[in-house]
Amino acid sequence: MAEEPPTGPPPPSASSEQSRLKGHLGHLTREEEAALNDFKKLSAEQGLYRPETNTQRASHDDGTLVRYLRARKFVPQDAFAQFKDTEKWRKENNLDALYERIDIQDYQEARSVYPQWTGRRDRRGIPVYLYEVGKLDSKKMIAYSQATSKSKIKGPSPSRMLRLFALYENLTRFVMPLCSSVPGRPNPETPVDQSNNIVDISRVGLKQFWNLRSHMQDASQLATAHYPETLDRIFIIGAPSFFPTVWGWIKKWFDPITTSKIFILSQDQVKPTLSAFMDVSSIPKKYGGELDFECGMMPSLDPDLRKCLEIKDARLEELFLTGPTRWVDSEEGEMVALSVGSIDGKPHKEAVATLSSVAVRTATGSSIFLSQRSHPNFSATQLSSQPTSQPISAPQSRPQSKGTIPQTQMQSPPSNAAQPGLQQPLQTPQIQQPPPDPVQAAFQQSPQTPQMQSPQQMPPPVVPSQHAAQATVAPESESALPNGLGVKNQPASFDGSGETQNGGAAPPKSISMPPPQLQRAETQYMTPATEPSELKNFQ
Numbered sequence: 001m002a003e004e005p006p007t008g009p010p011p012p013s014a015s016s017e018q019s020r021l022k023g024h025l026g027h028l029t030r031e032e033e034a035a036l037n038d039f040k041k042l043s044a045e046q047g048l049y050r051p052e053t054n055t056q057r058a059s060h061d062d063g064t065l066v067r068y069l070r071a072r073k074f075v076p077q078d079a080f081a082q083f084k085d086t087e088k089w090r091k092e093n094n095l096d097a098l099y100e101r102i103d104i105q106d107y108q109e110a111r112s113v114y115p116q117w118t119g120r121r122d123r124r125g126i127p128v129y130l131y132e133v134g135k136l137d138s139k140k141m142i143a144y145s146q147a148t149s150k151s152k153i154k155g156p157s158p159s160r161m162l163r164l165f166a167l168y169e170n171l172t173r174f175v176m177p178l179c180s181s182v183p184g185r186p187n188p189e190t191p192v193d194q195s196n197n198i199v200d201i202s203r204v205g206l207k208q209f210w211n212l213r214s215h216m217q218d219a220s221q222l223a224t225a226h227y228p229e230t231l232d233r234i235f236i237i238g239a240p241s242f243f244p245t246v247w248g249w250i251k252k253w254f255d256p257i258t259t260s261k262i263f264i265l266s267q268d269q270v271k272p273t274l275s276a277f278m279d280v281s282s283i284p285k286k287y288g289g290e291l292d293f294e295c296g297m298m299p300s301l302d303p304d305l306r307k308c309l310e311i312k313d314a315r316l317e318e319l320f321l322t323g324p325t326r327w328v329d330s331e332e333g334e335m336v337a338l339s340v341g342s343i344d345g346k347p348h349k350e351a352v353a354t355l356s357s358v359a360v361r362t363a364t365g366s367s368i369f370l371s372q373r374s375h376p377n378f379s380a381t382q383l384s385s386q387p388t389s390q391p392i393s394a395p396q397s398r399p400q401s402k403g404t405i406p407q408t409q410m411q412s413p414p415s416n417a418a419q420p421g422l423q424q425p426l427q428t429p430q431i432q433q434p435p436p437d438p439v440q441a442a443f444q445q446s447p448q449t450p451q452m453q454s455p456q457q458m459p460p461p462v463v464p465s466q467h468a469a470q471a472t473v474a475p476e477s478e479s480a481l482p483n484g485l486g487v488k489n490q491p492a493s494f495d496g497s498g499e500t501q502n503g504g505a506a507p508p509k510s511i512s513m514p515p516p517q518l519q520r521a522e523t524q525y526m527t528p529a530t531e532p533s534e535l536k537n538f539q
Contacts, residue, residue: 005247007264009273010233020124023070025063026189032069038076039065039083046080048087063191071228071257086226093155098162099169103150104323104341104348110163111322112296113144114219115197117175119299119321120282120291122196125185126232127175128278129197132295133204138211145215151342164218166324168227171195173326174337181335181355182308194232196277198287202238209246220253229257235273236264237287298322308356316352325352 021027028036043049043065050059065083072078090096115131122128149159157165179185179192201209223230243264251259265273271288282302283289293300299321301309311317316339319325324341335355341348 005239005244005251005264006259006262007266009265009269009276010263021187021190023066023074024190024193025066026187028066032074035069035074035076035079036062036065039069039079042076042080043083046084048084063193067193067229071255082225082228089226093157093162093165095165095169098151098155099166099173099324099326100340101151101347102163102166102324102341103345104343106149106151106163107166107324107341108322109144109147110160110167113141113215114164114167115199116295117171117299118282118284118291118293119301119305120278120293121179121185121302121305122278122282124187125179125182125192127171127179127192127195128282129195130284130293130295131197131199133199133201133208133212133216135295136208136212136215138208141212141215150345161218161222164222168222170324171230172227174324177327177335178305178355182305184304194230196232197234198237198274198284199234200237201240201243204238204240206240206242206245213249216250217253224253224255224258231258231261233277234262235270236262237270238267239264309353310356311353312351316350319350320352327355330354 023032040049040051043060044051049065050056052058065079068079068083069076072082113136115129118128118130120128145160147159149163151159151162155162175195176192185192254262263273271283274283274287274289280288281290284291284293286294291300298318301321311320319339320337323339325337325339327335328338330336336351337353337355339348339350339352
């Protein structure tokens with residue numbers, strides 16, 4: 001007899017602040033802090049972790065290390081064993097170079113068959129991903145699995161897996177740092193290091209499930225092994241009547257902790273449950289919300305994200321949101337987004353957007369990649385524009401610095417002032433059609449070209465107010481990517497009856513949290529900014 005899967009929404013206790021922040025950076029108990037220090041010491045002794053010094057940043061931020069500890073119940077030796085395996089895996093597959101050089105068309109093809117960021121966040125600031133499994137027909141999946149990679153980076157893993165790795169790197173290097181840095185979310189002292197997934201499996205037949213099993217298993221097991229504790233919740237929508245049959249092998253892809261984060265919703269539970277965790281404006285229309293988003297479209301940034309960003313033009317917005325992108329800190333205390341990868345075999349690197357200094361960086365190891373960790377010209381004076389505060393005792397002491405950014409540094413530059421690292425100031429996108437270029441051509445070749453807003457539809461960048469400029473520095477940490485399954489455009493239902501097997505718990509009415517404020521709480525878990533000189537190196 002098939003094992004019954006868990007049904008119903010998360011219990012009301014899941015929305016409590018104590019439940020949400022337990023074991024997260026900025027809310028560790030004394031015992032958990034001691035475990036973090038022991039983990040650092042053990043990793044340093046084995047040559048896998050380099051503590052911060054007066055002239056050199058730490059090799060990994062505290063947020064990354066805490067994720068391994070959470071996954072192993074704060075047992076330092078167990079966390080170290082998984083951390084050691086991951087560091088070996090990253091080196092064998094040359095992960096830093098992979099993300100830096102992956103062919104943009106390869107990246108686009110991978111993005112079309114895995115969970116996609118909607119551009120929205122839940123009420124805690126956690127990004128929301130959508131996965132529509134019904135779109136993954138056998139013809140599409142055969143073409144994807146047999147496609148010859150254009151990327152020159154090779155490794156022991158198959159080409160399809162290397163492309164999947166790049167998607168996880170995008171979550172940790174781009175999406176999580178962005179969501180952590182935007183002011184106004186509750187508990188800014190805790191970095192965003194997880195993701196939520198809406199997985200739509202309506203109208204997916206048993207044969208299709210069987211054909212997709214290895215594809216979905218790859219993503220699930222990769223996250224469990226090398227991107228631990230990057231999943232907040234999976235909401236499964238539209239489960240067919242045979243789902244208990246396949247649940248037995250699906251649950252084997254996850255560890256028990258991750259399995260406990262999966263919630264199977266009946267049709268009448270979808271909107272009440274999703275709206276308890278996120279605004280209706282961030283829920284896709286077909287699930288009862290107001291967001292016009294489907295898989296294959298370009299992420300639709302929420303207003304709080306967009307008003308802190310200055311994107312150079314509409315063409316670069318597509319590259320910014322749907323290609324491999326990472327953040328670099330400028331000398332002025334702003335975050336600059338670099339579009340990376342390759343086009344027609346040629347390396348590509350371009351500054352495409354700037355995140356205002358009002359949005360304070362929560363540095364993560366995902367964006368402190370190998371080439372930046374050992375920069376020969378790095379010095380402590382380069383950190384003066386991004387102050388930090390003294391952390392808890394660690395294997396090696398860290399330099400003290402202030403916990404707030406001076407107001408003079410927080411003010412936005414005049415509209416006619418050149419932005420750091422760019423040859424011309426960032427402006428509101430112009431209506432004139434830009435001339436064809438290799439970047440645009442690469443995206444036009446993609447099988448699922450994301451839909452892009454026209455310049456007329458895009459709101460102009462908002463200059464932060466003086467009130468917003470009073471923001472103080474937030475913590476620093478890392479994150480990692482989604483572990484969903486998914487489908488789309490169909491009414492959700494469960495096992496034919498439209499009701500849950502065990503009745504489930506009533507969805508929480510809302511998440512308890514303080515009203516959003518721009519004031520950022522000072523934290524003890526800051527790590528230094530990334531190397532700003534890179535903005536000059538590639539120009």
